[in-house]
Amino acid sequence: MARTALLLGATGLVGGELLSLLLADQEYGQVTVLVRRNLPVTHPKLVQRVVNFDQLTDAADAFRADEVFCCLGTTIKKAGSQEAFRKVDYTYPLESARLAAAGGAGKFLLITSLGADAKSPVFYSRVKGEVEEAIARLPLKTFLIFRPSFLFGNRQEFRLGEKLGILIWKPLGLLMMGPFRKYRGIQARTVAAAMLRKAKENLTGRHQYNSDQIQKTGS
Numbered sequence: 001m002a003r004t005a006l007l008l009g010a011t012g013l014v015g016g017e018l019l020s021l022l023l024a025d026q027e028y029g030q031v032t033v034l035v036r037r038n039l040p041v042t043h044p045k046l047v048q049r050v051v052n053f054d055q056l057t058d059a060a061d062a063f064r065a066d067e068v069f070c071c072l073g074t075t076i077k078k079a080g081s082q083e084a085f086r087k088v089d090y091t092y093p094l095e096s097a098r099l100a101a102a103g104g105a106g107k108f109l110l111i112t113s114l115g116a117d118a119k120s121p122v123f124y125s126r127v128k129g130e131v132e133e134a135i136a137r138l139p140l141k142t143f144l145i146f147r148p149s150f151l152f153g154n155r156q157e158f159r160l161g162e163k164l165g166i167l168i169w170k171p172l173g174l175l176m177m178g179p180f181r182k183y184r185g186i187q188a189r190t191v192a193a194a195m196l197r198k199a200k201e202n203l204t205g206r207h208q209y210n211s212d213q214i215q216k217t218g219s
């Protein structure tokens, strides 16, 4: 029987890449996206549901998918405050994972970040680590965590910090060898491809992948 996927963050850099891979993948018969606004895309396999992310339980039925992919995220600058950032990067993914566990989803796949650590003094890394820890306590059959380094890709929105980061990080990446490989930047499409590949593997329990492992899996 064809697989079903639920994707959160389909309008984002990685989520957008993942959506196109899922729609092109013959193993998936239905791909549902939870969005704040409809995407300008129609596809026979695509089901779009506009939701209020503060009330994800209203879409609880959508979480009965084989795989739930969570590519949500924001920046503190864009969100406007640490509290608003935490809502998108902690509360929404955790609530999604809770609904996935309750709905019996086979796998929950989450992007956090390189350096995610619940004990980090850096707020961003701490929130990413905390969400990993909180989700790991849920009764999920399979929980896969992807911790990419700097993301490369064609972002519609202009982010000055990111543009400068790409300019610096891309050439520097060539010097990052051995244990430093995980700091190399990575294409959003490679992250999406790695998530899709891991979704199809017969894995149980918690597994996490750093950027160099994501690079190998998604290439």
Ligand SMILES: NC(=O)c1ccc[n+]([C@@H]2O[C@H](COP(=O)([O-])OP(=O)(O)OC[C@H]3O[C@@H](n4cnc5c(N)ncnc54)[C@H](OP(=O)(O)O)[C@@H]3O)[C@@H](O)[C@H]2O)c1
Binding pocket: 008, 009, 010, 011, 012, 013, 014, 015, 035, 036, 037, 053, 071, 072, 073, 074, 088, 089, 111, 112, 113, 114, 147, 148, 149, 150, 151, 152, 188
């Ligand atoms: N950028 C990097 O270099 C980098 C590096 C390592 C890890 N990461 C992490 O990787 C993940 C994916 O990153 P990305 O760059 O692909 O993300 P992105 O392009 O910024 O996309 C984020 C997604 O989250 C959704 N979202 C944001 N705020 C929301 C809100 N208040 N309510 C509902 N949905 C909301 C967006 O939907 P809308 O279109 O509706 O806003 C979009 O679909 C994130 O968790 C990020 O922290 C990023």
